[in-house]
Amino acid sequence: MQNVMLYRRFGRTEQQISVFSLGSMRLVNVPPAQAQATVEAAIAVGINHIETAQAYGHAEALLGQILSALPISRHRLILTSKLTPTADSQDRLREHLQGSLTRLRVDYLDQFAFHGINRPEHLQWVLQEGLPVLRQAQQEGWVRYIGFSTHGSLDLILQAIQTGCFDFVNLHYHFFQQHNQPVLEAASQQDMGVFIISPADKGGMLYRPPQRLQEACQPFSPLEFAYRFLLANPRIHTLSLGITHPQELQTALASLRDPERWWVEGLRVQKRLQEAEEQRLGSTRCAQCYACLPCPEGIHIPEVLRLRNLALAHDMTEFGQYRYNMFGQAGHWFPGVTADHCSECGDCLPRCPEQLPIPDLLAETHRLLHRAPIRRLWE
Template identity: 50%
Template sequence: MRYRRFGQTNLHLSVFSLGTMRYLQSAQNAEATLKRAFELGINHIETAQGYGKSEVYLGQMVQALGLAREEGCYLPKPCQGEAKRLYLTTKITPKSDAQTMAQAIDLSLERLGLETIDCLAIHGLNTPEHLEWIKDPQGCMQAVQAAKAANQIRHVGFSTHGSLALILAALETDLFEFVNLHYNFFFQRNAPAVELASRKGMGIFIISPADKGGLLYTPPERLKELCQPLDPLHLNARFLLSQPSVTTLSVGAAKPEELDWPLAIADQIHPLTEQEQQILDRLQAQAQTLPDLCQQCHACLPCPEDINIPEILRLRNLTLAYDMEDFGRYRYRMFENAGHWFPGRRGNRCTDCGDCLPRCPEQLAIPQLLQDTHTRLQGQPRPRLWESI
């Protein structure tokens, strides 16, 4: 395991972090997964108030595993070096007022059984309204800063599923020391946000690069062939770890054994090899062969029917170029079912008004492509994971 400085926090985090959204099945499973993470050198655990009983389980593990307190960090006693310093991050959704946020912070401290949280992230800074709450001097950040002054919180950041423009605006507030965001080889839209956060010296935590990056634990045969002789999961991780500005990648293991395969390259943070770059170029070239490739310029927005045209067509790109249909279905069925976490309406809502057509530099037949994508990827919606717990 290798470790990197988490920006302004000056914490040195393992380049893989354990995300706890998927280990919710039982306290026993959570303990086994946590122990395996320690064995592999992970020293950063991320949870959230909204992840069912995750905070409670994590608090229980802190006590059950006999983690001692020293210089503001928890230490798994058998571990050495950077691996012995355990850092905890929890996340709380943005609130419209300081009092509600203060109560939420107290709840997380209680559930975790802590006096101090190493890192607190505003969870899901996704909309312009959320940003206004953050910028309001009397809003929720007043409570966050008060908790920081009282040593209940050491470092403050935010997580986001919002638009690039919103993320950039949030970064420009200079209220945060780190950011959790989506960015991977198959979704590079947020590259400017990664660059800006890096210039500001912020820690950069990549959200779910294997799952949201393409269900890469179970890649389609076509994608595996294009990545030969490497593995798509490892290649995507190497794309990220080769960038010094990226601090850590989330691994959302549901059970201990799911940590072993992704962490097999935890020591590989060097620049991309010639072979790796050639494979990434091959993947890029494969996408460019599509006759109706959406270049993700976002010029088609806004849509009068609130259809998330670029994201729908991105899923179409991936489906046709790499046979990533399972991933496309997984993400497409989130439209109209996940609120501001995955905004926009489905492709069949298109009224063929033509508003987007003159704005598309590729002159794509967008209404037809939206309907084609809907036909390919429509499926039954399912609840978000923690809603089913």
């Protein structure tokens, strides 16, 4: 495969980062030779950022083994690892950091992120306990830049960004989930790097799209459309590829060709998808304004109804089931409980500007999407 990669300045880190990054979470689930071939192919097409985490099984050790055997100079790669905020002592945190360096077989990490600032107490711990250790590690040359990943609320993410303490953010933001859009502006004001988490999987299981979605996204595949949507935004710098086979690079590479196609064909697809929502959801479409929260039963009403929107408008039922059945199973990584917990108290109803019959829609969504519970991949 040819090197056709594009690079963007990763915010104030001043690193030139490839617009696609290789995520390593799934590499641990395939034979080592296949993982190696995937890493080599990614580097061969110009991907220079590889992302991992202490929580991804043996991913760090696997990458250390693969990368140390490659004839590529260390300084040509940007390596990121992540550490989950825990109640560990600062000494223990330092040991964790050293552990990442040892497993990755490097003497410094370009980037280290706190993995999942998902709740206010995580941010508090990071600011009070975690950051001083990483600042010290920075001074000692172990770590160059510090960031965070998050599955938290929009308010919490904005609060973390406004501390000014972080060089980059790993963010969930996709065509089919744009609630975090204000983060892009806030991160840009702080000149932070923006890394988009899982556009293919969490962005809608777009590697296995339903027929209706495929037709609506023509002339692109749904995944290429989703990549182009993100790449058209200059505030986004790199997209994570959770691939496990060299072949899976093809769609990413295709989305780099003729970027101006977005402004004609991409916008046409976007309009078609919006029209499908209007036609198929009519007055029951959830506008994703989040005004209905909080729910005393802990139901994440907007997320449940987003999955309903996608299932009914675009036949994304399989994706809806995948996400819906994670409610109650993944703690702060995916907060909320299933919609059958609705007590019909009515608290949310006056807050909904669309005047949606929320309890009825929740019950319908539960019937549509409820299946056996699902756990997160790396747990």
